[in-house]
Amino acid sequence: MARFMNRRPNLKKRAAIVDAALEEFQLSGYQGANMDTIAERAQVSKRTVYNHFPSKQSLFEHIADTVWEQANAATQADFNTKVPIKTQLTELALKELALVSDLHFLRSTRMLMAELLHNETVAQNTLTKYTEEQSNIALWMSQAARAGQLNVHPEHAEQAGKEFHGLVKSLAFWPQLFMGEPSVPNEQHQAIAEKVVTMFLSIYGHH
Amino acid sequence: MARFMNRRPNLKKRAAIVDAALEEFQLSGYQGANMDTIAERAQVSKRTVYNHFPSKQSLFEHIADTVWEQANAATQADFNTKVPIKTQLTELALKELALVSDLHFLRSTRMLMAELLHNETVAQNTLTKYTEEQSNIALWMSQAARAGQLNVHPEHAEQAGKEFHGLVKSLAFWPQLFMGEPSVPNEQHQAIAEKVVTMFLSIYGHH
DNA sequence: CTGTTAAATTACACCGGTGAGTTTACTTTC
DNA sequence: GAAAGTAAACTCACCGGTGTAATTTAACAG
Numbered sequence: 001m002a003r004f005m006n007r008r009p010n011l012k013k014r015a016a017i018v019d020a021a022l023e024e025f026q027l028s029g030y031q032g033a034n035m036d037t038i039a040e041r042a043q044v045s046k047r048t049v050y051n052h053f054p055s056k057q058s059l060f061e062h063i064a065d066t067v068w069e070q071a072n073a074a075t076q077a078d079f080n081t082k083v084p085i086k087t088q089l090t091e092l093a094l095k096e097l098a099l100v101s102d103l104h105f106l107r108s109t110r111m112l113m114a115e116l117l118h119n120e121t122v123a124q125n126t127l128t129k130y131t132e133e134q135s136n137i138a139l140w141m142s143q144a145a146r147a148g149q150l151n152v153h154p155e156h157a158e159q160a161g162k163e164f165h166g167l168v169k170s171l172a173f174w175p176q177l178f179m180g181e182p183s184v185p186n187e188q189h190q191a192i193a194e195k196v197v198t199m200f201l202s203i204y205g206h207h
Numbered sequence: 208m209a210r211f212m213n214r215r216p217n218l219k220k221r222a223a224i225v226d227a228a229l230e231e232f233q234l235s236g237y238q239g240a241n242m243d244t245i246a247e248r249a250q251v252s253k254r255t256v257y258n259h260f261p262s263k264q265s266l267f268e269h270i271a272d273t274v275w276e277q278a279n280a281a282t283q284a285d286f287n288t289k290v291p292i293k294t295q296l297t298e299l300a301l302k303e304l305a306l307v308s309d310l311h312f313l314r315s316t317r318m319l320m321a322e323l324l325h326n327e328t329v330a331q332n333t334l335t336k337y338t339e340e341q342s343n344i345a346l347w348m349s350q351a352a353r354a355g356q357l358n359v360h361p362e363h364a365e366q367a368g369k370e371f372h373g374l375v376k377s378l379a380f381w382p383q384l385f386m387g388e389p390s391v392p393n394e395q396h397q398a399i400a401e402k403v404v405t406m407f408l409s410i411y412g413h414h
Numbered sequence: 415c416t417g418t419t420a421a422a423t424t425a426c427a428c429c430g431g432t433g434a435g436t437t438t439a440c441t442t443t444c
Numbered sequence: 445g446a447a448a449g450t451a452a453a454c455t456c457a458c459c460g461g462t463g464t465a466a467t468t469t470a471a472c473a474g
Contacts, residue, residue, distance in 0.1 A: 032238060034433070035435080045450045114321050117324075166381065170376060175373070180330070180334075195410060198409055202406055202408075217422065217469090220422090243460090251423080254423075255424075423469085427462105429461085432459090440451085441450070
């Protein structure tokens with residue numbers, strides 16, 4: 001009896017639509033993306049797309065949200081008093097390198113960044129998610145400082161956190177994002193992480 | 208008086224068109240930019256726009272070229288054997304900081320980056336201009352290495368150059384570009400430049 | 415200073431393509 | 445048998461680019 005109370009909205013089709021839309025947005029950007037093409041790519045009628053998402057905009061926003069959640073979830077960390085700072089920083093860098101070297105993530109981010117640069121609402125949306133991440137690393141930094149393992153004034157914790165992320169990205173993200181350089185292969189992650197940590201500690205380490 | 212203004216090809220109108228187009232492209236991106244609006248903004252008839260530029264594409268390319276020339280011209284430098292490496296690197300960093308903190312440059316770049324991310328031809332175009340700049344700094348680095356002032360293998364000169372630029376940008380460009388953070392005020396340039404040089408030399412300096 | 419001339423500009427209607435979103439009549443699936 | 449999906453035609457607004465006839469402008473000759 002409970003058998004035909006099954007979910008009415010067809011989740012499989014919905015997923016197919018989302019996948020197709022992601023692909024199309026990545027390929028052509030928001031403005032260039034074509035709803036007919038998305039329907040076709042998802043093997044679904046155009047009307048079905050509109051039954052799941054009321055507009056192109058809402059479809060885009062749904063995708064943008066998921067990408068950002070994924071990114072944020074992948075860069076969580078807690079400071080641990082017992083482990084040397086160098087080890088922990090290296091660990092942090094490796095985590096970010098793994099995320100940033102993932103081809104799917106790179107492609108999604110490329111698309112999001114493009115819209116971010118000329119779309120007010122996307123920009124605002126992104127900004128709030130981004131500040132969450134920032135406050136996270138800032139907390140980590142001030143904990144490390146309080147534990148005496150980092151030479152950082154409390155009010156500069158946020159800046160230091162930004163700089164740490166910035167270092168990783170300058171080596172393994174921005175060049176790949178804009179210049180289409182190949183993702184950094186896994187074998188090099190350790191070396192890059194150590195390089196970043198050395199640079200970072202040359203400013204914020206105890207001498 | 209007004210003798211030599213307004214020669215046959217009306218340079219004033221042409222400039223007005225270019226200005227208006229730059230504004231419109233910055234505001235709405237390439238796809239979103241509207242030729243009627245550009246004409247209106249330039250106080251010129253639409254037909255005149257098309258008398259100066261055969262298409263939207265060509266208008267965009269003209270602007271893109273100008274921006275890149277400006278950027279490239281501002282980051283030239285020659286290695287000087289007589290001056291300590293630290294001083295020269297700081298000088299280099301300051302030069303780039305000046306460019307990158309200019310609000311007009313930032314706005315133009317933001318627009319270009321957006322198109323770069325989803326337009327094949329723009330990307331290719333940019334890539335060639337960008338590699339020029341890269342080979343420039345790479346040369347500088349290998350000269351410094353040959354003079355014994357830098358601990359860089361010749362085949363890593365290009366990588367080191369990239370990293371140097373990357374360091375500056377991670378502190379004073381990317382956050383401003385994407386997150387709309389305020390440009391770094393001039394008073395902080397010296398401090399940032401020194402920070403960058405310290406980080407860079409912690410890897411490539413002689414200890 | 416003035417009239418001539420040709421290029422530059424203008425206003426405006428027009429073309430053709432595109433693409434988001436809708437309507438409708440029908441079929442599939444549970 | 446009702447919700448979900450389909451196909452295809454349709455609306456409607458937008459926009460890049462063109463054609464044209466009329467008007468303005470600047471260089472120059474007398």
